[in-house]
Amino acid sequence: MSTPPLASGPDGPAALRPLLDTVLDALTSGARARSGPLPAGGPQAVTARITDALGDVLPEHGDPDALRTLVHALAEGAADPADPLCAGHLHSPPLAVATAADLAVSALNPSLDSWDQAPGASALEAEVTRALARHIGLADALATTGGSESNHLALLLARETHGGVRLVCGANAHHSLPRAAWLLGLPDPVVVPAPRGTLDPAALDAALTALSGPLLVAATAGTTDAGLIDPLPEIAGLCTAHGARLHIDAAYGAGLAFSDRHREKLAGLQAAHTVTLDLHKLGWQPAAAGLLAVARPRDLAALHHRADYLNAEDDTEAGLPDLLGRSLRTTRRPDLLKTAVTLRTLGRTGLGALVDQVCARAREFAELVREHPGFDLYDRPTISTVCFRPAGASDDTVAALRRRLLHEGRAVLGRARLDGRLWLKATLLHPHTRPDELAQLLKLAEGTTPR
Ligand SMILES: Cc1ncc(COP(=O)(O)O)c(C=O)c1O
Numbered sequence: 001m002s003t004p005p006l007a008s009g010p011d012g013p014a015a016l017r018p019l020l021d022t023v024l025d026a027l028t029s030g031a032r033a034r035s036g037p038l039p040a041g042g043p044q045a046v047t048a049r050i051t052d053a054l055g056d057v058l059p060e061h062g063d064p065d066a067l068r069t070l071v072h073a074l075a076e077g078a079a080d081p082a083d084p085l086c087a088g089h090l091h092s093p094p095l096a097v098a099t100a101a102d103l104a105v106s107a108l109n110p111s112l113d114s115w116d117q118a119p120g121a122s123a124l125e126a127e128v129t130r131a132l133a134r135h136i137g138l139a140d141a142l143a144t145t146g147g148s149e150s151n152h153l154a155l156l157l158a159r160e161t162h163g164g165v166r167l168v169c170g171a172n173a174h175h176s177l178p179r180a181a182w183l184l185g186l187p188d189p190v191v192v193p194a195p196r197g198t199l200d201p202a203a204l205d206a207a208l209t210a211l212s213g214p215l216l217v218a219a220t221a222g223t224t225d226a227g228l229i230d231p232l233p234e235i236a237g238l239c240t241a242h243g244a245r246l247h248i249d250a251a252y253g254a255g256l257a258f259s260d261r262h263r264e265k266l267a268g269l270q271a272a273h274t275v276t277l278d279l280h281k282l283g284w285q286p287a288a289a290g291l292l293a294v295a296r297p298r299d300l301a302a303l304h305h306r307a308d309y310l311n312a313e314d315d316t317e318a319g320l321p322d323l324l325g326r327s328l329r330t331t332r333r334p335d336l337l338k339t340a341v342t343l344r345t346l347g348r349t350g351l352g353a354l355v356d357q358v359c360a361r362a363r364e365f366a367e368l369v370r371e372h373p374g375f376d377l378y379d380r381p382t383i384s385t386v387c388f389r390p391a392g393a394s395d396d397t398v399a400a401l402r403r404r405l406l407h408e409g410r411a412v413l414g415r416a417r418l419d420g421r422l423w424l425k426a427t428l429l430h431p432h433t434r435p436d437e438l439a440q441l442l443k444l445a446e447g448t449t450p451r
Contacts, residue, residue, distance in 0.1 A: 007106065007107040007109075008107050008108050008109070012107060013107075016107065019067060020103075022067050022068050022071070023067065023071050025068070026067070026068045026069075026071035026072040026075065027071060027075045028075075029072050029075075030071065030072040030073065030074065030075025030076040030077075030078070031075050031076075031078075031080065033072070033075075033076040034075065034076045034077070034078065034080070034409070036083070036085070036409045036410060037079065037080060037083035037084075037085040037086035037409070037410070037411055037412055038078070038079040038080070038086065038406065038409050038412055039076060039077050039078075039409050040407075040408055040409030040410075041407070041409070042406070042407040046077050049073060049076065049077060050073055050077055053069050053070055053072070053073035054070070054073075079091070079412050080093075081093040081094075081429065081430065082430065083430075084430045084432070084433040084434070084437040084438075084441070085410065085411040085412070085437065085440065085441055085444070086411070086412045086430075087411070087412060087413060087414075087426045087427055087428055087429070087430070087441065088412035088413050088414040088425065088426075088427060089412075089414055089427055090224070090251075090252055090278075090281040090282075090427055090429070091427075091429070092280060092281055092282070092283070092284050092285075092429040092430075093284065093429065093430055094280075094284055094285060094286040095284045095285070095342055095346075097341055097342060097345050097346075098284065098285050098286060098338040098339070098341060098342045099286050099338070100341075101337050101338040101340075101341035101342075102286055102337070102338045104337065105121075105333055105334055105335070105337050105338070108121075110122075110333075110334050111331045111332060111333070112125060112143075112323055112326070112327070112332040112333070112334055113310055113323060113324055113327075113329070113330045113331055113332055114309075114310040114311060114323060114324070115320045115321045115323060116320070118323075118334060121334035121337065122321055122323055122334075124334065124336065124337060124340060125143060125326075125334055125336050126321075127340075128336045128339060128340045128343075129141040129142065129143060129291065129336065131343075132277065132291060132293070132339075133291075133293040133294070135257055135348075136250075136254060136257050136266070136269055136270065136275060136277070136293060137269060137270025138270065138272070138274075138275060138293040138294060138295045139293075139294060139295055139296065139297050140293070140294055140297045140300070141277070141291040141292060141293040141294065142291065142292045142294070142300070142303075142326050142327060143290070143291060143326070143327070143332075143334075143335055143336055144288070144290035144291060144292055144327075145287075145288040145290055145335075146251070146278055146280065146287065146288055146289070146290035147174065147176060147249065147251030147276050147278040147281075147290055148174075148176035148179075148180075149290055149292075149328075150249075150251070150276035150277070150278070150290050150291065150292040151174065151176045151177050151180050151218070151247070151249055151251075151276055152176065152179075152180040152183065152184075153274075153292045153328070154180075154216075154218075154247040154274040154276065154292055155167065155177070155180045155181060155184055155186065155216065155247075156180075156184055156302070156303075156328075157273075157274060157294065157299045157300070157302055157303075158214075158216040158245050158247065158273070158274070159184055159186060160299075160302030161245075161299050161302065162214035162216075162245060163214050164186060164187070164213070164214065165186060165213075165214045165215060165216040165245065166186065166187045166189070166190060166211065166213060166214070166215055166216070167180075167181045167186060167189035167190070167216050167218060168189065168190045168192060168204070168207055168208065168211070168215055168216065168217045168218070168244070169189055169190075169191060169192065169199075169217070169218040169219075170191070170192050170193075170194040170198070170199030170200075170204075170218075170219070170220065170230060171191050171192065171193055171194040172194035172197055172198060172199060172220055172223045172225065172226075172228070172230075173191075173218055173220055173249065174220065174223075174224055174249055174251070177189070177218050177249065178191075190207055190211065192204050192207050194230075196379075196419070197223055197225065197226045197228040197379075197418060198223070198228050198229070198230045198231065199219055199220070199230040199231070199235065201231055201234045201235060201238060204217065204235060204238055205238050205242075208238060208239075208241075208242040208244055209242070214245070215242070215243075215244040215245065216244065216245045216246075216247060217235065217238075217239050217244045217245070217246050217247070218247045218248070218249060219232060219235045219246065219247075219248050219249070219272075220248070220249045220250075220253075221248055221249070221250035221252070221253035221254065221256075221265075221266055221269060222249075222250060222251065222252025222253030222254075222256075222281075222282070222382075222383050223252070224252070224416075225385075225387070225416035225417070225418060225425065226378060226379065226382075226385055226387055226416060226418060226425075227252060227253075227362075227381060227382055227383040227384060227385030227427070228379075228382050229253055229265055229266070229382055229383075231268075232248065232266070232267060232268025232269060232271070233267055233268035233271070234268075235268070236268045236271035236272070239271075240271075245273050246271060246272045246273055246274075247272060247273060247274045247275070247276070248268075248269055248272040248274075248275045248276070249275075249276045250266065250269060250275050250276055250277055251276045251277065251278035251281055251290070252278070252281050252282055252383060253265070253266060253282070253383060254266070254269075254275065254276075254277035254278070254279075254282070254283075255279065255281065255282025255283050255351075255355055256282065256355060256383065257269075258348050258351040258352040258354075258355050259351075259352035259353075259355040259356050259359075260349075260352060261352075261356050261359075262355060262356070262359055262383075265382065265383075270295075272295065273294070273295050273296065273299070274292060274293065274294050274295070274299075275292070275293040276290070276291075276292055276293075277290065277291040277292075277293060278290045278291070279291070279339055281429070282355060282358070282383070282384070282429065283339070283342075283351070284342070284351075284354060284429075284431075285338055285339055285342065286338065288333075288335050289335055289336075289338070289339055300325065300326070301325075303325040303326070303327070303328070304322075304324075304325040305324050305325055306324070307324060307330075310323075310324050310330075311323065311324045354431045357431040357432075358384040358428050358429055358430070358431055358433075359381070359383060359384050361384070361428045361430075361431075361433045361438065362381040362383070362384040362385065362386050362426075362428045363380065363381060364435065364438055365381075365386050365426060365428060365438045365441070365442070366379075366380050366381055366386045366388075368438055368439060368442050369386065369388040369442065372442065373391070374390060374391055374446060375388050375389065375390060375391055375442070375445070376388060376389050376390075376391050378418055378419075378423055384427065384428045384429060385425060385426070385427050385428070386425070386426045386428065387416050387418060387423040387424065387425050387426075388423060388424055388426070388445070389421065389422070389423045389424055390445070390446070390447070395421060395422035398415070398422045398423070398424060399415065399422060401424070401445065401447050402414075402415055402424060404447070405444055405445075410444055411441060411444045411445075413425060413426055413441075413445065414426070414427055424445055426441060
């Protein structure tokens, strides 16, 4: 085999072009072979097809057709968020323009741990992170791999700024928050009740009154289970009154800030010391597209780190930007290129229109559920999540129905335990979903639709 071509350099684009055709053809053929939101047959059938496509993972001699074979297999085995019946998770269908931009990152492979590996990308990241932070009323932001890393960093910055903080979070908080407390060696979190899915301010007040020492309150703007928003202004007021630091996990909800119609729901966000954003949720970015916004850039000093080969003191003094302290990672992709391209291509109003569309689809779906005598609706959506369940069904029946839809490859619905019962969860993030597709989703949840 001759030397394989490279993706960048003068000959890179010419080498990539036919390979991209192969990838695009295989994406098409794989999706056709799947013919639904996810592959039919369950884990065994999927594993068998992937094993078959892979063959010998490390053959003695290469196979020039591997790109087509494996991309086809990946697409055939995908749960495709661009199918409106794939609505289980905060798993958004990425915009084509964002995905195209991401290819440029893979081709050029800049790494944001030192300026000499990413001169342009580092300047771009600095501008874009600051602009996004300011859009939600904070000062600066770090790029992360997603909500979990952002929450982890938020706890780390709190610990480094205030000493051994204790996390106080709602029972509705994302699991990555208590996990980060464990990882950072912090005391066990204090979990405040969240009746009806949002943090109870009276219970928070009582907890903050009873506790002493440095406290970090974590509120949620867009809960994982029901897409609800904690009462942020009230929580911010309590934090001020009790001298507690405030982190808001807006991994889901932050995208509302693009919408004139829905931005108001985030009132109070700007009072936080740190905010988690995640544009691979309500932002239509391919993962990873997380951010941690900070109100006080000086808190970031805790991340400062020297490694002579990356940010030697004399290099920094001579004016080379010092990038190592903007992440816990070393090698790091410029994940914000795709976001910058998206923001510039669609503009705020273009992204806001997508937010409005998915929120409207969720309201319509909730109406369908409410009007259907065979279903109970948990609540009208705050963002784009609708929880519902067949009336009178047991939790086991609800769980089995969801698994059957997965096994048959007909629909991806999520599950959420709320008010002590198991609910089906439709997380509507597909902006082009049509009314008949919403009706089909509900019909499938009846469990009676023939294929
Ligand atoms: C509220 C919330 N925070 C954090 C996360 C974690 O985000 P990621 O999966 O990007 O780490 C999620 C994921 O669904 C979430 O819903």
